[in-house]
Amino acid sequence: MGTRDGRRDARRQSVRAHLHRWVESSGAQLLVVDPSDDGGALAEAMAGRGVHVTWVGSTLDGLVEFGRTDPHAVVVSPGAPGIPAEEFVDVIRQHGSPYVIAGTRDGDDAGADGVGPLMLAGASAVAVRPYAPQHLWDLLTHAPRSLSEHARLEFGPIALDATAYSVRVDGQRIADLPLKEFELLRALLLAAPGVVTDDELRDALWGTDGKRPGGNTIAMHVTRLRARLGTAADVRRIRGRGYSLTVG
Known part of the structure; x- marks a missing residue:
């Protein structure tokens, strides 16, 4: 039984790997900068829509991945460590026109510690954590770079x-x-x-x-x-x- 289960798991992982390779090479790119990693749930859900998700925990890592992936859109949490989130948004917008989405917890205000500074820096929308794949997909379809x-x-x-x-x-x-x-x-x-x-x-x-x-x-x-x-x-x-x- 253990061997059969192992083979089934291996096949399942192989299919998932195939789908993720497909979207990574030919799908749209979404960069998420947020220290509260969801364990890959968003990546799994968006892969079926042809969107590859790169998730990093800091704005410094976000700068590296922004240069590597040239994403269609970027979700950034106001509380991400590294350089201030609004400074991160300002920097990436100097190197392109990504569609920026401010990530926030339900109930966060728009003050100095919320999404207000991100909106002033150039964010165009707000998404509430945990990020809902359908909501993000709806936002991405309105991004400047066509999907x-x-x-x-x-x-x-x-x-x-x-x-x-x-x-x-x-x-x-x-x-x-x-x-x-x-x-x-x-x-x-x-x-x-x-x-x-x-x-x-x-x-x-x-x-x-x-x-x-x-x-x-x-x-x-x-x-x-x-x-x-x-x-x-x-x-x-x-x-x-x-x-x-x-x-x-």
Whole structure:
């Protein structure tokens, strides 16, 4: 049993590593400067949306990673150690036009120790910790640097645009998918024609925290997605492994 569990964990880690390599090399870049690391939960959730998250604990590390990753957007906590957060924002804005989001705890005021100085330094929005992936995604879609090139996925006749929330088959837009089916299709497209495990789909659709549904719920969404795609593609169930999107 232990050997089987070890192999399953290894496969799961391999799929996750594949997805993270994909978004790191071709996805949009989000830099988070905040000493309260969330253990990778945000990175897992954003990877399914084609956004690679680099999380550092200080503004000094933030400067290094800003130069290395050239991020589309930067989330910075007012309390991050190193140089003052507002000075950090001023410096990075001298070297580009990143979309800056001030990170704050619920209930923080906008005074000298809050987000006020960051807004004056050039932050354009505020996000409350713990950072919600959907909220950050909504903010990123309004950033000056378009996410459209990273939000588009194509495989065979299927083209998905996460920014426009659209799916086209053979160039024709189909009716908007419910959110879970849209995220399911995106997760399958990211790995196509490879296999995505049930656990990986749970991560993509429901995140890594809290109660997550079982295999029957995933199967229900897969069945509905199959019906919407018709003959353009098939979502194959590979017993003991997961699901794979195939065309032709």
